[in-house]
Amino acid sequence: MRQHAWRGPRAAVVAATGLGVIAGLTLRTADYAGVLPPGTPDPELGLSLRLVCAAAVLIAGTLAYLTFARKQDEPLAMASLPGLVVTGVVLRHLVVTLPHAADFEPAARITPGSGTWVLLVSGIAMTATGLAAAFAARRAT
Template sequence: MASIRALAWAGATAAVGGGAGLALPSAHYLPSRLPLGGLEPDLDLGLRLVCAAALALAFALAVLTLRQRRAEPLAFASLAGIAVAGILVHYLVITLPGANRLIPAADVRPAAGAWVLLASGLVLAATGFAAAANVQRSR
């Protein structure tokens, strides 16, 4: 029972931390060095909203797990974690190196928000998988 509670608290904390990561900038760059009409290297609003929805879902699942004292709801937090981690891996691996190749003068580098969101997604995925393993063991 203590492990379920610890997993739920870890999931809730990761979701709140990811929400804080959404407020942080996701790229370091000099806007004055970007060409007019060029792509914005920061994480755009649509992706931030998808991450916010996934984090809110994970937080709700963690709260539900704490109330029910069962690991089944928390197992679904892995889906939210995979979504957030997938968005951030795509952003870090494809978008930023592409921006550096196309606009080397802009010197685009990942900022704190990208790393916090990526860590949050990975923790949520691991928490959900651990909760799913706990459910399998209890059957």
């Protein structure tokens, strides 16, 4: 009986983190103070990566809905996968793109924007919630 008490809040967390990803995608993912020289790639998160994150939100939302509809934790356990996708995309943006900002223009001082941090926190929360649901489903069997 106790398992039912936590299923709804876990699904709500996945839905809320999905909204967090959407919010993060609308915010700037890179801040730069200087003017970049002509031909310099835009340090913002690319459109293709934003679309991947948006697709992950759609999947996570569907899994949260299935959790409510079926009253089972198993669909929600799969929310860890879209969470890992979002986290991986943002970590790629942080680790691969931004450290090379000095190659573009040292005076630009490119740093991660607020959208990056919102996306990272949302992706980690979605992953953790999906894993918690997986452990709950495993304990129930």
